Amino acid sequence: MISRRFRLRWMIPVALLIAxxxxxxxxxxxxxxxxxxxxxxxxxxxxxxxxxxDGALVAAGKAPELDVLYTGDVIGFIEPCG
Amino acid sequence: xxxxxxxxxDNPTEAGDLRTAKLLESMKTLGYKAINVGxxxxxxxxxxxxxxxxxxxxxxxxxxxxxxxxxETVFPPYKIVEVKGTSGKPVRVGVLGVDRYSPVWQxxxxxxxxxxxxxxxxxxxxxxPEVRAKSDVVVLLAALSKDDAHELAKRFTDLDLxxxxxxxxxxxxxxxxxxxGIYYTGNQGKRIGESRINLDAKSRVADVTTYLHFLxxxxxxxxxxQDSIADILAKLPKTDPPKKAELLQxxxxxxxxxxxxxxx
Numbered sequence: 321m322i323s324r325r326f327r328l329r330w331m332i333p334v335a336l337l338i339a340x341x342x343x344x345x346x347x348x349x350x351x352x353x354x355x356x357x358x359x360x361x362x363x364x365x366x367x368x369x370x371x372x373x374d375g376a377l378v379a380a381g382k383a384p385e386l387d388v389l390y391t392g393d394v395i396g397f398i399e400p401c402g
Numbered sequence: 403x404x405x406x407x408x409x410x411x412d413n414p415t416e417a418g419d420l421r422t423a424k425l426l427e428s429m430k431t432l433g434y435k436a437i438n439v440g441x442x443x444x445x446x447x448x449x450x451x452x453x454x455x456x457x458x459x460x461x462x463x464x465x466x467x468x469x470x471x472x473x474e475t476v477f478p479p480y481k482i483v484e485v486k487g488t489s490g491k492p493v494r495v496g497v498l499g500v501d502r503y504s505p506v507w508q509x510x511x512x513x514x515x516x517x518x519x520x521x522x523x524x525x526x527x528x529x530x531p532e533v534r535a536k537s538d539v540v541v542l543l544a545a546l547s548k549d550d551a552h553e554l555a556k557r558f559t560d561l562d563l564x565x566x567x568x569x570x571x572x573x574x575x576x577x578x579x580x581x582x583g584i585y586y587t588g589n590q591g592k593r594i595g596e597s598r599i600n601l602d603a604k605s606r607v608a609d610v611t612t613y614l615h616f617l618x619x620x621x622x623x624x625x626x627x628q629d630s631i632a633d634i635l636a637k638l639p640k641t642d643p644p645k646k647a648e649l650l651q652x653x654x655x656x657x658x659x660x661x662x663x664x665x666x
Contacts, residue, residue: 379596388563391591392589394409
């Protein structure tokens with residue numbers, strides 16, 4: 321009869337040996353490919369300013385099909401107001 | 403094409419009446435195509451308004467000023483303006499105009515009636531389908547808060563553009579609700595909005611580019627207009643306390659914030 325102590329005495333080294341062989345035969349974990357360059361962060365959704373570009377009085381560019389101009393709440397102001 | 407969202411009327415004083423009359427005459431000269439009637443334009447009632455405006459030949463509209471207790475408008479509820487596009491093709495622009503809803507607003511109307519203010523959404527819902535059917539571009543003139551304008555644009559997606567004025571609020575950057583641009587120009591004629599619109603092959607709005615011009619001294623004066631206004635200013639009573647107080651306050655504000663100073 322094989323004693324329990326005897327079994328442990330042999331099983332542990334054998335188990336370690338098997339594990340060592342198995343790990344040696346296992347394919348190496350794939351090497352991660354070099355990280356692709358990070359995509360540029362999406363531009364924040366900044367609304368376009370309504371200022372006329374370059375401080376011009378009238379915006380440059382091709383004439384549109386329709387140009388709508390509008391005012392409101394003028395409340396009688398016809399003179400310089402400061 | 404020039405449009406105005408209304409509330410062009412000065413205080414009902416001798417000087418205020420002269421200013422308002424001159425302003426309307428100048429709007430006629432400049433060729434405004436449609437003007438929304440604002441609340442303060444009716445401060446003295448419908449008959450007074452007609453007396454001040456009927457000889458001018460300007461087009462005043464209101465989609466939601468009604469005979470009190472009805473949905474019957476007292477001004478044309480919209481205007482279809484046909485203009486020649488840059489390509490030479492005609493462009494039909496449908497213009498509606500609304501004021502802020504007030505269930506208690508009431509003014510003297512025509513022939514002994516009273517005027518009331520209907521809910522803008524109800525009245526737009528009534529007229530927008532026929533305006534859309536007749537127009538390539540539909541513009542809503544809005545004399546109400548910008549939040550209300552957004553609500554209307556959210557609901558009425560057949561609009562193309564909402565332009566408004568409500569106190570001193572004005573846009574500095576583009577603002578949209580869905581595809582509909584919403585632009586406010588402030589008050590006192592200091593700023594003028596410009597929306598450049600291109601159409602697609604089906605004559606529907608393809609793109610809109612908007613600018614807000616702050617009319618500082620960098621913008622050249624028109625000599626004829628300047629002379630004409632100088633004439634009326636010379637006729638103003640020497641004292642006009644409400645206006646003078648406003649001007650003094652503005653001068654004080656401008657002095658306190660020189661970087662933001664400008665004139666028109």
